[in-house]
Amino acid sequence: MNNGHNGNNGKMAKALEMSTEFIDSIRKWQELEASAIANARDIISKTTNPLIKMTMELIAHDSEKHRLVQQMIIDSLTKEAPHLSSDELAKLSEGLQKHVEAEAEALRFAEKALKQGELIIPRFLLAYLVEDEKKHLNMLGQLDQFKRHQAESSAGARR
Numbered sequence: 375m376n377n378g379h380n381g382n383n384g385k386m387a388k389a390l391e392m393s394t395e396f397i398d399s400i401r402k403w404q405e406l407e408a409s410a411i412a413n414a415r416d417i418i419s420k421t422t423n424p425l426i427k428m429t430m431e432l433i434a435h436d437s438e439k440h441r442l443v444q445q446m447i448i449d450s451l452t453k454e455a456p457h458l459s460s461d462e463l464a465k466l467s468e469g470l471q472k473h474v475e476a477e478a479e480a481l482r483f484a485e486k487a488l489k490q491g492e493l494i495i496p497r498f499l500l501a502y503l504v505e506d507e508k509k510h511l512n513m514l515g516q517l518d519q520f521k522r523h524q525a526e527s528s529a530g531a532r533r
């Protein structure tokens with residue numbers, strides 16, 4: 375079974391992502407993140423307000439992460455795509471499962487604190503953390519689906 379998830383090295387029709395236009399737009403986006411980082415740093419240097427500093431720090435850190443992720447998107451399209459074997463995933467399965475549990479617990483803490491919070495600043499920061507924890511859980515869930523997909527397609531290949 376191959377529904378296109380491994381379409382990078384293949385006989386299949388070229389995916390839209392392989393086009394120079396697509397890759398160029400990711401590169402432009404990457405530059406945009408770089409100027410967002412510079413702008414955030416500039417704001418940080420001009421304020422002593424800890425809440426603004428923290429907000430801009432968080433955004434700058436996120437933009438740095440975005441640049442790394444964008445680079446991996448580009449690399450996966452222009453260099454050899456990272457290959458994740460089902461054996462490799464099976465080996466990590468226990469650690470990943472532990473991590474899922476930890477993230478789920480962190481999310482419960484964050485949501486409980488947000489529910490209890492009444493003041494605007496803690497609520498603002500807690501809402502940010504809730505979204506981050508949800509994001510972590512979601513990513514791990516997707517990785518898990520990917521793992522299942524890999525297992526299915528390698529079983530299919532053996533048939």
Ligand SMILES: [Fe+2]
Pocket residue numbers: 477480506507510
């Ligand atoms: Fe987390």
